[in-house]
Amino acid sequence: MAETATFHYDVDARSVGFVIDEELYSLDAIYGAAYLFVDRCWLFLDRPADKQVQVRLRSKEAEPAGGTLDALAGEFANELLNQVLRLRIGDSTRSLREYTLARAFFGDDDGERPNIDDLLAELDAEELADDPLEIQVPWDTGS
Amino acid sequence: MKTIELPRKSLTAETLGFFRFGEISPGRWVITNDAGEWEILSTAEFDALLAGTIETRESLTHKGFLRTGSDLDALAERVRRKKHFVGKGPHLHMVVTTLRCNQDCRYCHASRTNLDQVQTDMSLETAKKVVDLAMQSTSPYLCFEYQGGEPTVNFEAIKFIVEYSREKNRYEGKTIDHSLVTNFTWMDEEKAEWLIANDVLVCTSLDGPEELHNWNRTWRKGSNAFEQVMRWIAWFNARYIELGRDPKLWHIDALLTTTRRTLSQYREVVDLYVSLGIRNVHLRPLNPFGFATRTWKNIGYTTAEYLAFYEQALDYILELNLQGEEIMEGTAALFLKKMLTPDDPNFVDIRSPIGAGTGGVAYNYDGAVVTSDEGRMVLAMGDPLFKLGDAASLTYPEMVGHPTVKALAVASYLDSLPGCSTCFNAPWCGVRPLHNYMHTGDVFGQRPNTAKCAEHMTIARLLLNKLDDDPDGDVRRIFDRWTVDRPRQ
């Protein structure tokens, strides 16, 4: 049986308001969810008590149609839960992602792609510096 | 006080690779990652994936969505391939050979001038500087795209750039295309033969059936712009065949500008394109800036109206494909290339970061170098923000490293933008800082407020839903065809 998340909200003629427990929903999740509604709502954040954030979503429509505000409240609550998931997945995969992107854009860190100075040093060490054919191998082709 | 109770999904994060997600239709979830990999899951499957209880399947591991067994180095290689464009310089070089034009289109807010304004022609000296600068690009592929005004009015500049770049390329060894966008009202057989002999790709503006085309594209009194376009499409296509060229590869392409009157005529427009052998209808909304209010009222539309039109047109194009016609929708094809192939089409306006200055550059008739064709329009409106310098004196490092180019890259890098960084569409999408700037004065736009966000989200959802609801694989076969480029050489 899946766990349930419970949200309480107040509603007036044009807006809905939530008081959110910051212990359960981080500020980043709250910002992330709220921001996605800037096209439809005017948003105000306030702090009624320590560790609590009030989010008020006021419709940009002066007279929102019946049911619109309750639907809006549902969407916001849903998005807040999704934001928590997004942040947790992002946090737990940060090092994997950093590795992947570093590998994709900056190549290897393990010396598989030495720079030109390394190559020349290697050539010196192997006493191949006088071999014109080796020196003229274009070291950066294929990258 | 009211109460909402929602199921809280359980998460076993340590079993997962990085992915973004979104619900694309009720009960259907898409997951995507940096390599552009994706899967569509039912709610039950998505919940099981998050909880770490999903039955292991090869695709989830191979694509990097499950941690155990995934090959990060292989994933990195796919990311590198997807983002190949970040390691290359500008490939698209848009050259305005003149501002002179013999048409006065309703939607044209590029600075056009009348035919007697010869001082708005690009000089050959400037054209040489343009080629010298463009060919310093580190991109192995270049496309010179000739625009105007009506670019053929200054045909000498086109000839010079084609010939000079070809000569210069003997030492550079790049692959170079030349592409002309013309209204065909200044065409003659001598020019046409030269264009064919020099492999210049020719694209015309065709806004739909005669009445619609002529309404949009005002020409001199008593003349018929549509007839002229039809005449030259037929002439070129026949000549290509006479010369033994494959008509699938060599034919006149066309660009459509969507005005209010186009919205109800999508069938007629698509039918016309099919009848002319044109294989790509590239649907794009008008840039909604720079118009007088009265003009916008005549030709403009809301984002919602455009997207309703888009969906109907896409459905119709798919219907024709199912009947065997070979016609595709251009914006959908761009997204599908990102979704269904390991590559990225490097379309400068839909990528992260945007290609303004790093994927494409525009050169005004006077040699002003601008980040894009739209940047040139903004320059014509008196705002030099997107100007990078002058071809005569600008160096290549100054061009690609210009502070404006850097600002546009930062403002369009989706991983650093709120809303975008967690959006399922991030691997395929692109934002338009210039549009944001024109609407709000700030290159960083509030994503949910932008028309491009609505457009790109709608297109991605439409395509994913069609691929998801495709029991016989018919849609996938058609979409796969749309992703195949047919090189002419």
Place this chain on the structure above:
Amino acid sequence: MSVLQLHRSLYSADAIQAAAAAYAEFADAITVTESEVEYSVTFTAPDPDVPELLDAFANHVLFETAAARTA
């Protein structure tokens, strides 16, 4: 004159300054003062043709705050 109060723990000063710069043309002056708990943003002679100026300003500050945390 109109005043908008924004809680210090939820909105950043940089975000408010960025919004004030973006909205400068919509009031004779936009000034920001701060108390222990709040920033007070005062709009002197706000543009009467922009009826929801304070609302839009608050959205902009939210956007700037979210952007700074994402970058």
